[in-house]
Amino acid sequence: MxxxxxxxxxxxxxxxxxCAGVDRAIKIVELALAKWGAPVYVRHEIVHNKYVVDTLREKGAVFVEELDEVPGDRPVIFSAHGVPKAVPAEAARREMVYVDATCPLVSKVHLEAERHHAAGLQMVMIGHEGHPEVLGTMGQLPEGEVVLVETAADVATVQVRDPARLAYITQTTLSVDDTAGIVAALQARFPAITGPAKEDICxxxxxxxxxxxxxxxxxxxxxxxxxxxxxxxxxxxxxxxxxxxxxxxxxxxxxxxxxxxxxxxxxxxxxxxxxxxxxxxxxxxxxxxxxxxxxxxxxxxxxxxxxxxxxxxxxxxx
Missing domain, CATH: 3.40.1010.20 (4-hydroxy-3-methylbut-2-enyl diphosphate reductase, catalytic domain)
Incomplete structure (x- = not known):
């Protein structure tokens, strides 16, 4: 019974x-396989999902952590999280075919950081240490130009060059509520800090x-x-x-x-x-x-x- x-x-x-950025990144790998055949190399997981990565691997994508693992005669794709500037520069130096699948909303943060840097401001980035997106964003600017804070408590001890010449940017995938608390702490300690024209969290x-x-x-x-x-x-x-x-x-x-x-x-x-x-x-x-x-x-x-x-x-x- x-x-x-x-x-x-x-x-x-x-x-x-x-989301649209993930959808685009997966399409990029599929279209690259259709255009150039297998194997197509992908630096880092294209998106953070084992099912997606395994599915693309079955179709002929090869996932690597660094560019030096990619043969010079095969195309390479950079993940949706974004990469430090040194990576495409190295790919160009090696005359590799590469496609950047960085999410356009992450690229927006990269451009924002560059604009502030050009204006002589040091960046404070709100994000998680070691996350590929954070590494990619911090890697857009020279060493020391971006300092990372993960929590509101970090704000009290962060060392900056000039408190009067600062801007903040954020990782796109943070908690909206937690980030608001960290931004408030930054604004309290550094009243002159400049924020993004539009929220970085996507x-x-x-x-x-x-x-x-x-x-x-x-x-x-x-x-x-x-x-x-x-x-x-x-x-x-x-x-x-x-x-x-x-x-x-x-x-x-x-x-x-x-x-x-x-x-x-x-x-x-x-x-x-x-x-x-x-x-x-x-x-x-x-x-x-x-x-x-x-x-x-x-x-x-x-x-x-x-x-x-x-x-x-x-x-x-x-």
């Missing part, structure tokens, strides 16, 4: 999953965090589909907890769900980081349907219509 399934409401946050990060806040009051638990090394996915877990969701968990895919931790719950929120494909969301929904009598509710806080073109070299006929 079939067991009666307990009722459960799944609240799907929207927007969720792929539209997709902001929208995904807002949708988690909207879902949080309805749910007993939150599952964020994303990778351990994905900054924006980890921030979604933190945002969920801060919004009052006692159980918020990051999972790569359905096989990682801790079902025992979910025993007795009646409502679960599901979202996905900007580098997680919708196929993994569907997999999670199916896993719940196998165990519960599921009702799905969509909680939509914004509609995204942003699209970024791929570089011209890949728009030309294959």
């Amino acid at each position: 079939e067991q009666i399934k307990a009722p459960l409401t799944l609240y799907l946050a929207a927007p969720r999953g792929f 539209y997709a990060t902001t929208n995904r965090q807002a949708s988690v806040k909207a879902v949080a009051p309805h749910i007993d638990a939150l599952l964020v589909i994303g990778a351990e090394n994905s900054s924006n996915s980890k921030r979604l877990v933190e945002v969920g907890r801060a919004a009052g969701c006692a159980y918020a968990q990051l999972v790569m895919r359905a096989s990682e769900i801790d079902w025992r931790a979910l025993e007795g719950i009646r409502s679960v929120g599901v979202t996905a980081g900007a580098s997680a494909p919708e196929v993994l969301v569907n997999e999670v929904v199916d896993a719940f349907r196998a165990r519960y009598d599921v009702t799905v509710e969509i909680v939509e806080t914004a509609v995204e219509r942003v699209e970024f073109k791929v570089p011209r070299v890949l728009r030309e006929a294959v």
Whole structure:
């Protein structure tokens, strides 16, 4: 006799999953493979998601950490997170074919940093030490021109050249609320500091965090589909907890769900980081349907219509 399934409401946050920059980066690898054939090399994971990376690897992409691992006669793609200026310079020196898949919203921060530098300002970057995006942005300017702060507490001890000639920039995938606190600390210590004309935290990060806040009051638990090394996915877990969701968990895919931790719950929120494909969301929904009598509710806080073109070299006929 079939067991009666307990009722459960799944609240799907929207927007969720792929952003325009991730979509463009994946397209760049696929189009490069179509144009030049396999193997096409990619410096660093194109986006922080194992499923995406493994899928592209099966198609002929080879992922490396540094340029010196790439044979000179094969194309190389730079990841969506951006690279220090030295990397394309080295590729040009070696006369390599390279395509830059840096997200245009990250490139915007790079240009901002260069503009401030040209005006004689030193940069304070708000971000996570060692993250590829931070390394790429800091690597746009000469050594010492960008100092990093990770928390509001760091602001008290950061050493700058001239407190009167400063500007701040941020990583694009931070927590909106945490960053506001760090900016306030910077402005309190350095009243003359210049900020970006428009927020550096990207539209997709902001929208995904807002949708988690909207879902949080309805749910007993939150599952964020994303990778351990994905900054924006980890921030979604933190945002969920801060919004009052006692159980918020990051999972790569359905096989990682801790079902025992979910025993007795009646409502679960599901979202996905900007580098997680919708196929993994569907997999999670199916896993719940196998165990519960599921009702799905969509909680939509914004509609995204942003699209970024791929570089011209890949728009030309294959």
